[in-house]
Amino acid sequence: MSVPDIRPELSGERFRVHYLFQGDEATALEAARDLCVEQTIEFPLDLTPPQLRGAMVGEIESWESITGRGFRAVVSYAVEICGFEMPQLLNVLFGNSSLKPGVRLERLDLPAVLTGHFSGPRFGRAGLRKLLGVPERPLLCTALKPMGLDERQLADLARQFALGGIDIVKDDHGLADQPFAPFHRRVELCATAVRRANEQSGENTIYMPNISGPADEILDKARFARDVGAGGVLIAPGLVGPDTLRNLAADDEIALPLFSHPALLGAFTASPTAGISPFVLYGQLMRLMGADAVIFPGHGGRFTISREECLEIAAGTESPLNGLAFSFPAPGGGQNLERIPEMISVYGRDVILLIGGALHRYGTDLISGCRLFRAAAAVA
């Protein structure tokens, strides 16, 4: 046998992952057993010596039929195999198994010895409310768009949104570093416009630029944003990488609130029998990556997500995670003022109401439209 039989030194601490499997019970159980190997040693079991196999391979800790949905396995892994780093944690959770049909990642149960390696949301719900001076009501957010406007025009929109009382004015996530509104000029002008509007209004609106672009420029761009007065950062982990968000969240010098955007992540949540559950993706993982607020497509807008999935996401943002702060749910994608009561019925008041393009439809001008938004959220 070419593989020596050793027992790696392990702490005995394990993390647990809930997976859903399809097929008849024998097929589903075989798939679960395969996953225990695929996500770890990825090596023929019969060629793996017993001690090594016992230490490294995932273990099925429970097995249950879920009527109408399939079979749920709770699989545990030694904490050491994820190396206490985000990319390898994602790999153990679903790396190779993402390439197989009929398996879905549904829930994480992570011990403190693992989550302790992640700082999580720096502000969280309580910190963001304190920063904005808004103790109770839903937070109001809108986006600078459409793409194609130049930096002066975007800054003027930012000014109007701030004067109208929006709490968070973010870039549309499609604003990167295009020639028609280059990043550095745009961020400086928009941050300045919001600061001046705050001086005039007495409000605490923050401007939140979208940070995208080359991997080695992300931190520099975030530092620049902070230096010119931006109050937060929007970032899409599907576009720039999950650990880029975590790395930004852990940077004590930048120390700004972070909003995650779901761009490119749709394939993960498209199927009820495959991919990653919205609870894990938007609730648990984004928090572990450090998102203070998690933007996702809200139900009843331009996207097809259900009310139930939105409730699941909201639950994920406030599920126990060894003391990591709660993220704000921020449902977006085609919302409007008329939908505010429904949004509050789903999320309660701990929600960020994100209304983008539709905000241009209310009032006699943009500022009065924003005031209607603020009023609607206050009474809801």
Place this chain on the structure above:
Amino acid sequence: MSVPDIRPELSGERFRVHYLFQGDEATALEAARDLCVEQTIEFPLDLTPPQLRGAMVGEIESWESITGRGFRAVVSYAVEICGFEMPQLLNVLFGNSSLKPGVRLERLDLPAVLTGHFSGPRFGRAGLRKLLGVPERPLLCTALKPMGLDERQLADLARQFALGGIDIVKDDHGLADQPFAPFHRRVELCATAVRRANEQSGENTIYMPNISGPADEILDKARFARDVGAGGVLIAPGLVGPDTLRNLAADDEIALPLFSHPALLGAFTASPTAGISPFVLYGQLMRLMGADAVIFPGHGGRFTISREECLEIAAGTESPLNGLAFSFPAPGGGQNLERIPEMISVYGRDVILLIGGALHRYGTDLISGCRLFRAAAAVA
């Protein structure tokens, strides 16, 4: 109207993207029109002034019914909106639309003014063959595993693989920086073991460590690998971010061959009517990111990919892309020596035969097993 009517300065150059839509023709066409807005201005069309709309919104250039598959739209976008950067290019291609059902990204048609911003594969097929001194036959690759072995045991496996004549000895992609085989010690020992084996055998085997871990350590780890004699780098863009691969490929100081691994990317290719086609994901995008070889689950192994999809991927790795080098297809995931004739019938000789765990099943010891692999590939 709160949005000024301006016409951004554009070059007139456009890139074209093929999408497949589902439903009856009216539904599909409406979805295609929505996509043109969703991927660009993300703003109500009726509130968008005409010049801005004309400049920014995607245009359906052709529309075709594809029997049994749906409707194909070729949509063009102004090159400027992607900012000539990977994250925003991915966002324009499929960011928000990934969150909608019944749309699939099928093919890219990118002008030289766009691809010119990407260096692509530094070595490509020809460069990798020259580096390895293997002008014609398929290249042989295997992986160091199972996870759980310590760095000395992994280095001893590397030594045996090199003595057996394997061209590329890579880390299993689950080897990150775990306590049982820490990154720096592992990479140094394995690189040294392969160098010594080459001195003994006269071969040109390269050792290729897996680079994972915190976003801000990736380049340092790759530099370390190069400094201690690694001959290439394995990297999983789904785990560390697509632009992390591109950034590594563009680094003239590191300048090593890069192999991409498909971990976590399965959700994108799981459906024939949604997500991203294997042609785009493994063929076109990985090349644009700079992968000299693209690892993907080959047909007939542990994964469920079809022969046709594998042919599609192979075609993508050598499709015209304004002079960017061709990537090597590297089908893996449960292959064995018996499957070599079939693999060569699909890919020809420009293929990397990746046989992992099964290689431990042949010959009287690991070295003789590797020699059987080499012999099987030579005569196929």
